[in-house]
Amino acid sequence: MSEHLLSVKDLHTSFTTDNGEVRAVNGVSFNLDAGKVLGIVGESGSGKSVTAYSIMQILAENGRITGGSVEYKGEDITKWNKKQMAAFRGKCCSIIFQDPMTSLNPVFSIGNQLEEAIRMHTDKNHKQARERAVELLTLVGVNEPTKRIKQYPFELSGGMRQRVMIAMALACEPDILIADEPTTALDVTIQAQILELMQDLQKKLGMAIIMVTHDLGVIATMCDEIIVMYGGRVCERGTADAIFYEPAHEYTKGLLRSIPNINNSKERLVPIAGNPINLLNMPSGCAFCARCDKAMKVCLDSIPEERWVGKDHLASCWLNDLALKEKAEKMLSAGAPKEEVQRETGWTKDAGGEWVYTCGTAQE
Ligand SMILES: Nc1ncnc2c1ncn2[C@@H]1O[C@H](COP(=O)(O)OP(=O)(O)O)[C@@H](O)[C@H]1O
Ligand code: SF4
């Protein structure tokens, strides 16, 4: 199997709190290849940011990776020391946050901050760094960059500040850009402009992007793959088309009903009923169980495994298991060869007549 640019494998991240261990990420796996755009989607509190911060190792003091690995070009960076990680952040992977005001220092000019970001990872001198800063501001569509460079964050609009943040993140031409809700704080028009800018930059510079958002509608057109998260787990993954037109997890279906899209533009939008799960006390079965209309007994007791439900499309919901087994049973009764049944459904029966799933997951 070819090596991925980034490979997150069975990642677990927890926070120690006075109330106990908050298990924010519970076995997340995904791959990202060079130049691809991955969307991570889910309601607030589903573990999207913690996944991103775990990759960058910028977790709060009470947080730590408790299991799994994060491989960058085949090397497990969770084993790297502080110096290696400092070089990783910026040179290999950069992150932009929802609110640029919290990331930009109010007492330094834009130019100062950009130059610092450039000089931290390159051997450029002051003059060269300033030239690069102007170049970067031009790249991200900041008008009059030589004038802007002398301004302070408070003198810029929200959209402009986010452009500056993107410029800072691109200072060292990282292979991966993580954008954590980059447009959530912006109004709709500016939001569209920033997304367009990111798409443009991705094409121009060829970097890979991880777009983290609670808003499935926002990223639909720009992602090669989308993963849907709930309770710190991936419940579904696939192309944007698969997720939008053939959702195979009850949570994804709920998310789609709660946002405007071309399929439901005339229907009432329905928020998902119930509250997100308590990560201090994870259920032993499907994380979405307490909020799912279709929950069965098995959902309470056992965590559903990931199953292929279409081309490049996987979901972790017991309903898919039932449907696939039912299909397999019908095919076998109709006399279809075992191999064909296995290819079509992933299921086969062993010598003792027990069902065995044979397809594995996308991440193996
Ligand atoms: N420093 C922390 N201490 C305790 N719990 C935390 C901490 N940071 C995040 N969490 C918890 O982890 C869960 C996932 O958070 P997060 O990844 O930020 O969600 P989102 O999907 O909205 O980005 C939340 O329940 C959040 O409260
Ligand atoms: S596994 Fe069960 S509870 Fe979870 S989404 Fe599927 S049907 Fe609902």
Ligand SMILES: [Mg+2]
């Ligand atoms: Mg978040």
